[in-house]
Ligand code: FES
């Protein structure tokens with residue numbers, strides 16, 4: 001069907017996709033023998049580390065009478081509910097003890113579970129797998145297994161530096177994600193004398209191609225209107241710099257920059273906390289400027305500035321969104337946003353029908369916009 005030159009009306013459903021890994025907390029905030037609260041996709045979780053340091057994630061609600069477990073006693077192995085002292089194995093959630101039972105009461109306590117979730121530590125974060133909602137039977141469901149391991153950042157050398165940052169935003173996952181992939185806000189939101197001004201706006205042409213569960217902005221030499229890239233080319237003594245930016249469902253944006261033997265790699269996620277709140281987590285690894293004493297700090301400063309500009313913008317946008325549930329998506333600048341909604345719909349349809357997902361893109365596409 002040919003696309004008309006009319007803006008497309010789009011209603012965001014803020015639907016949060018299950019069956020995926022999500023970043024829950026920075027790993028350095030989860031200490032041994034301690035419990036930390038976290039919310040993912042409106043699910044209350046309690047996250048901790050056992051005595052050897054292995055992380056775990058349980059539903060923060062006792063299967064007995066719903067008491068939050070994060071206030072319980074944790075000895076590095078079992079977690080004891082603060083209400084009636086039921087004890088659970090933190091890794092599989094299995095009930096180990098019900099203190100009120102007398103010796104002749106033979107309740108099968110090993111069939112009771114506090115919901116537990118697959119949990120992995122990767123690149124400075126604790127990731128939790130949120131399964132599709134299972135059949136009802138709260139308190140008796142065994143832990144589900146993740147079909148794959150948590151996503152990780154691609155690295156191209158043994159030695160590298162890394163840093164992370166995060167920002168919480170009062171908008172739904174959909175707005176968080178399309179804000180992340182939106183190319184047209186740059187000149188207006190991300191102005192800085194060392195980066196660019198709104199007057200540097202010019203026409204751009206980028207190639208996109210479909211990849212499983214998402215799309216890729218194909219490798220290219222980054223736009224020359226930003227000073228840092230010019231500097232990088234000089235420093236790396238590289239003929240070309242290639243950048244690849246991928247987006248894959250449910251919420252992952254990876255960016256890889258390679259210039260000769262130098263590289264920079266980042267994995268950004270937008271995580272739904274509730275239907276109306278999300279959090280952006282950026283983790284970056286690089287081997288550039290490793291010799292520079294202020295390298296990591298400088299990079300972190302630049303990123304923090306961008307993320308803060310985005311956060312402030314979305315905070316203001318949330319005010320308007322409260323009154324206008326529709327969006328208008330225009331070509332070509334908002335095409336990635338359209339693909340995101342189409343991918344999500346195609347994914348849900350495939351799940352519903354049990355058939356392979358039909359990718360909304362049939363092949364490579366070149367998009368043009370001014371930014
Ligand atoms: S509510 Fe947890 S033991 Fe009763």
Ligand SMILES: [Fe+2]
Pocket residue numbers: 179180185189190306310
């Ligand atoms: Fe931005």
